[in-house]
Amino acid sequence: MNCSRLGQPLLHQARYRSRILSSDAASVFHYLVQGQGPKLPLSFSSPPTHSALRRRFYVQSSAAISKPTSPFHQQLPRSPQIATRADVLEPASSLWSTRSSRASLAPPLNNTRHLPVRRYSQVAKMTVNNFIKKHKVTVIGSGNWGTTVAKLVAENCAEHPDTFEKDVQMWVYEENVTLPKDSKHFDASIGEQPQKLTHILNTYHENVKYLPGIPLPHNLVANPSLVDAVKDSSILIFNLPHEFIGNICRQIKDHIAPYARGISCIKGVSVTDDKIELICNYVSDALNIYCGALSGANIASEIANEQWCETTIAYNTPLVDRRDENGRPVGNGESNDHTKQLTPLPLDYPPLDHDEWSLLFSRPYFTVSMVSDIVGVSLAGALKNIVAIACGYVEGHGWNMTAKTAVMRRGMQEIIRFANEFFPGQIEPRTFWEESAGWGDMIVSCTSARNWRCSKLAVERNLPIEEVEKTELNGQKLQGISTTREVSSFLRAKGAEERYPVFMAVERIIDQEIKVEEIPKLFK
Numbered sequence: 001m002n003c004s005r006l007g008q009p010l011l012h013q014a015r016y017r018s019r020i021l022s023s024d025a026a027s028v029f030h031y032l033v034q035g036q037g038p039k040l041p042l043s044f045s046s047p048p049t050h051s052a053l054r055r056r057f058y059v060q061s062s063a064a065i066s067k068p069t070s071p072f073h074q075q076l077p078r079s080p081q082i083a084t085r086a087d088v089l090e091p092a093s094s095l096w097s098t099r100s101s102r103a104s105l106a107p108p109l110n111n112t113r114h115l116p117v118r119r120y121s122q123v124a125k126m127t128v129n130n131f132i133k134k135h136k137v138t139v140i141g142s143g144n145w146g147t148t149v150a151k152l153v154a155e156n157c158a159e160h161p162d163t164f165e166k167d168v169q170m171w172v173y174e175e176n177v178t179l180p181k182d183s184k185h186f187d188a189s190i191g192e193q194p195q196k197l198t199h200i201l202n203t204y205h206e207n208v209k210y211l212p213g214i215p216l217p218h219n220l221v222a223n224p225s226l227v228d229a230v231k232d233s234s235i236l237i238f239n240l241p242h243e244f245i246g247n248i249c250r251q252i253k254d255h256i257a258p259y260a261r262g263i264s265c266i267k268g269v270s271v272t273d274d275k276i277e278l279i280c281n282y283v284s285d286a287l288n289i290y291c292g293a294l295s296g297a298n299i300a301s302e303i304a305n306e307q308w309c310e311t312t313i314a315y316n317t318p319l320v321d322r323r324d325e326n327g328r329p330v331g332n333g334e335s336n337d338h339t340k341q342l343t344p345l346p347l348d349y350p351p352l353d354h355d356e357w358s359l360l361f362s363r364p365y366f367t368v369s370m371v372s373d374i375v376g377v378s379l380a381g382a383l384k385n386i387v388a389i390a391c392g393y394v395e396g397h398g399w400n401m402t403a404k405t406a407v408m409r410r411g412m413q414e415i416i417r418f419a420n421e422f423f424p425g426q427i428e429p430r431t432f433w434e435e436s437a438g439w440g441d442m443i444v445s446c447t448s449a450r451n452w453r454c455s456k457l458a459v460e461r462n463l464p465i466e467e468v469e470k471t472e473l474n475g476q477k478l479q480g481i482s483t484t485r486e487v488s489s490f491l492r493a494k495g496a497e498e499r500y501p502v503f504m505a506v507e508r509i510i511d512q513e514i515k516v517e518e519i520p521k522l523f524k
């Protein structure tokens with residue numbers, strides 16, 4: 001049989017005609033990867049490439065399965081697990097197709113990306129390790145972005161029950177909320193009595209305070225107990241204003257699974273005296289787990305309404321979690337992040353690598369790009385908030401796009417300078433140019449996000465920005481104000497103020513020390 005004659009439709013048909021049980025597919029694959037399979041008369045016209053070899057597997061397994069009386073079937077080792085994944089039965093073509101958002105082999109330490117693709121076949125993933133357990137997901141935070149991310153993650157958990165537990169926990173900072181009379185959930189028997197936000201969430205499946213008007217999936221469970229929400233979760237998604245993360249970590253430290261892995265969607269940094277830390281690294285250190293970062297040009301309300309956008313996830317799979325093509329561990333107990341010893345993710349869980357993170361976060365309306373530049377992604381997301389405030393001030397003053405563009409350009413220069421100066425050798429410049437987390441986020445934040453909007457209003461109304469935050473945001477928090485103060489104080493401690501005129505100017509305008517029209521002369 002010549003491989004070149006095997007079109008995808010043929011394979012597709014072969015797999016469907018066979019009407020296999022998925023457990024048979026798993027067994028066949030197991031058998032073949034062990035190298036015990038009978039040789040089918042396959043020939044390659046040139047040295048086989050990786051994809052050709054994968055095709056060989058599918059051809060062989062399809063052929064074996066389609067002939068129940070073949071020696072294959074008689075010799076097949078039986079897997080004790082009855083696998084039920086729908087994707088075992090999916091058209092074979094899709095199992096080797098390139099999916100840009102279903103990304104690549106976890107990159108090595110030096111942050112390089114676009115590496116050779118590791119794609120476990122879905123069959124390989126479940127065969128070798130049996131994956132008795134599924135990932136339990138908890139979202140910590142339920143604000144505007146917290147609820148939006150919880151929504152999309154819950155949609156994916158419902159769609160991928162082989163990898164994730166269906167129910168997603170969402171920790172809610174409990175508060176009392178009054179449903180207004182015009183709310184569709186208004187209940188005359190309760191009237192305007194305040195009700196617990198978690199009760200409203202679990203009853204009406206809507207976050208009436210932080211994401212009004214958006215129906216939430218019923219498998220998203222609001223939980224006011226932080227400790228209970230994180231219990232036994234292998235995936236923790238941190239999504240709340242950065243000023244609360246220290247307190248959260250202290251509360252959950254002794255209650256999380258030691259092998260849990262995290263993603264921080266938080267845009268901010270942690271600064272103490274002359275030390276600065278990325279939020280995801282702060283989480284990693286505080287909890288002794290590994291934590292990546294998600295950041296991009298993302299306006300929560302638009303994504304909640306399923307308007308399309310992109311994001312970037314940086315995740316540098318710890319060595320202890322890496323598995324080879326057959327699902328076997330390749331690490332030897334070392335850790336590639338910081339100096340700590342991580343507890344490996346147990347082998348009875350599906351792996352947690354770029355593929356799985358992408359599976360968890362990608363939606364038709366949310367395109368995920370996986371990278372490993374943790375520092376670039378985190379700093380771009382945190383520091384653009386300072387620039388967004390500057391742009392709001394400029395626009396509130398009455399200057400338009402040209403002035404804002406100058407501020408954005410200089411702001412981006414300062415972000416990259418900051419990253420190079422204080423995290424030397426740890427960023428990839430193309431994160432800023434090519435990723436949603438870079439220029440994409442800068443543009444959206446300086447033209448339509450909350451930090452920009454509130455600082456613009458502050459100038460227009462001649463009010464401190466904190467006042468506008470209180471009156472306009474109904475409990476939502478601006479990250480730009482505290483980040484400006486933290487970064488300015490860090491720069492002062494380092495004696496580096498002069499190299500960061502945009503960052504420093506924003507602090508002085510917030511404190512009403514200078515006026516917006518003085519900005520240009522600071523750049524001389």
Ligand SMILES: NC(=O)C1=CN([C@@H]2O[C@H](COP(=O)(O)OP(=O)(O)OC[C@H]3O[C@@H](n4cnc5c(N)ncnc54)[C@H](O)[C@@H]3O)[C@@H](O)[C@H]2O)C=CC1
Pocket residue numbers: 141142143144145146147172173210239240241242244265266267268298299300301475476477478479
């Ligand atoms: N909203 C957006 O469009 C986007 C936000 N982000 C980032 O996501 C992170 C979370 O922001 P949002 O979800 O938008 O929050 P938010 O600003 O909408 O809401 C504030 C949240 O903080 C909670 N909270 C208040 N006091 C608290 C306390 N003492 N302890 C713990 N929680 C408390 C509130 O219950 C509420 O859930 C931020 O770092 C933000 O920069 C990132 C991308 C988009």
Ligand SMILES: O=C(CO)COP(=O)(O)O
Pocket residue numbers: 267296297298299300385388441444445449450451452478479
């Ligand atoms: O990060 C954001 C857009 O990407 C949202 O920023 P704001 O917090 O200013 O709304």
